Amino acid sequence: MALLPILCYPDPRLHTVAKPVQAVDARVKKLIGEMLETMYDADGIGLAATQVDVHERLVVIDVSAGRNTPLVLINPEITWASDEKQVNDEGCLSVPGIYDGVERSSAIKVTALDGEGQSRVIEAEGMLAVCIQHEMDHLLGKVFVEYLSPLKRNRIKTKMLKARRDTERA
DSSP states (O other): OOOOOOOTOOOOOGGGGOOOOOOOOHHHHHHHHHHHHHHHHHHEEEEGGGGGGGGGGGEEEOOOOTTTOOOOEEEEEEEEEESSSEEEEEETTTTTEEEEEEEESSEEEEEEEETTOOEEEEEEHHHHHHHHHOOOOOOOOOOGGGGOHHHHHHHHHHHHHHHHHHHHHH
């Protein structure tokens, strides 16, 4: 396995809408393993394929305390979302060091294929529900900072571009 490079906001590739995974084959299973390894190495709890410049509907998540219960969602679809909303501070591996409040449904139901291509229904609430919604936004080409005010978004964009320039100079 290999660590994959994670795209950083405001990279325009983060706004690409992902296409459905056609088959859960050896290539997709290898990608799942590399995405999990990348997510764990970056100390994240979720990673969408879009973030590693693969524009297919694939997400890996692990919100477990022991970081040993990975969840793979291929071609996920939210089939139900609660009317009750909650605001949680969110961060993102594509927007390192930035955290802010985002309002999302407090409970959801999702249908998806797992890493073996088997159909699953996941009922989620709390942190798992937030994480699934956050990662599924990536598949639609949306980054969490787009929920913030234009002023906050522009400040974050400026900060991220400066950090990239500083890294390139080093």
